[in-house]
Amino acid sequence: MSTLTSQSVTESTAPRPRFGWLITDSISVSRRHLLKITRVPESLFFALIQPVMFVLLFAFVFGGAIDVGPNGAQSYREYLIPGILAQTVMFAVAGITVGITEDASKGIMDRFRSLPMRPGAVLTGHTLASLLQNILVIIILSITGFAVGWRIHNGASDAALAYLMFATFAYSITWVGAWIGLHMPNSEVAGTAGLAWIFPFTFASNIFTPVATMPGWLQPFVLWNPVSCLALAARELFGNPTPLLGDSFPERYPVQLSFAYSFLLLAIFAPLAVRAFKTRNK
């Protein structure tokens, strides 16, 4: 009879999972990633050096050849900076893809999954840490932009909205990176695959050159590309040159569309990534 008793399933005694745990667990996990940045400052350095290089190269090397406004090179620099901010936000996604794949291959993911923590917190913590790093990079890039002649012409509230828009989009798009990372076999593959999809979205956009300079068959993609919307919206909000193609929907409502894209990406990829995390290797 005693065996019979021990076979029966015990009533749950653990405290019921609370939503508050998702928050505290996320903070613990993001703290881990932020500590990691302080241990390997090189990673932050190279995350910064690349966009700064792009600013300098495009501002001084290619800038003169691309006509976006009446003031020549100066107009181009103003046009360029919002584009570089959008590009930076995109490229940062590759980092989280590699990071998540690396965690998964090293066994620490198993440790997390064997703890009574909220499973989603492993991802929310990682994406939050990535957002904080992104914000830092955006600030430093803005300062660099200011140094090469970029200016904010509209009011502080428009500028604040632009930065909020970048942060929102940056956070949402990292979930795409997390989702991809959970499907990669190892960090080498994650390194290439994590960048591969970013290139067409980043370069088939208006971030470096106006849409009008591109072939007609490509223009619809470029116009609706979230990266273009983000850059165009930021240019409008900062009061930078916005050479428009026509009056298509994405050119009329870039700010609204950017936020819509952000929420849509988050709504699709956050649940997908959490599900992939829970079922990975099951």
Next chain:
Amino acid sequence: MTLAIKASGLAKAYGDVVALNGIDIEVEQGTVLGLLGPNGSGKTTTVRILATLLQADSGSATVGGFDVATQQDDVRSVIGLTGQYAAVDEYLTGRENLELFGRLFHLSKFDAAKRAAELLDRFDLTDAADRGIKGYSGGMRRRLDLAASLIGRPNVLFLDEPTTGLDPRSRQGMWEVIEALVADGTTVLLTTQYLEEADQLADRIVVLDHGNVIAQGTSDQLKSQVGGDRIEIVLENVSDISRAAELIKEFGSAPATTEDVTKTVLLPVAGGSTAIVNIVRKLDENKIAIADIALRRPTLDDVFLSLTGHATEVNEENSAPAKGRRGRKARS
């Protein structure tokens, strides 16, 4: 009897490859079960299912009384898991790692710090506590990993090949730590491909091969399945072999076997030490010179060989320390 782990009919396949073919496992509270088997026998799959990391295709299991499929949070709050790879963050210090896992176990900040300090001290890692894991030796990483799995004071501890890849001294250290945990009443499910390790640590052993349980029992029970003690006599001259075998057969419980190459006669015996005396006397009377004589208890290697018809087939990449040790043990 209270069962800390009970699994029945656990099965898992990856595509066409059957990892587990419906196995039953029972582990009593406070005891150590050794899951023994070569790579690919289903040990890790079993542990992953019991630790809620993997969903079984069929069968059911409870750990600490909780169902691993439907009460995952409850299971996770009573278990600790140490996998084959040190599951810690390379860039953090030992203390930061333990505090992180403590926080994720929902200890308060204060308690997490206290528990981390306690465990660092217990595992002899206090000096290295504030250094990055990158500088830790293999043995230190494993100890930290084990410490991490103890953060929540688990009743049931899963150790998946806890000493694979460790040098003999670190392995001995791990064994001592595990023995101390068991003395405190922790239930342990240990997987290993080192027969010696199961022998040393486990109260009961389950032998897995190709996803099936092929034998279970205590180490002694398994050994008696392959016969009792044997006396191994190495002679000076190979020409004496058949005469020696004939002379000593009256002391054996079964016919002697001989090996010309090693000049060895093996005789199964019932009463070990008295037989040795008799054999030495008999051979001496007949002027047969003995180079070496020893009483052999069967090893788990012998058990595995007799159960499966093949040796343990340890994979080359992991086998260097294992083969060396087993080889020495078999001859010592």
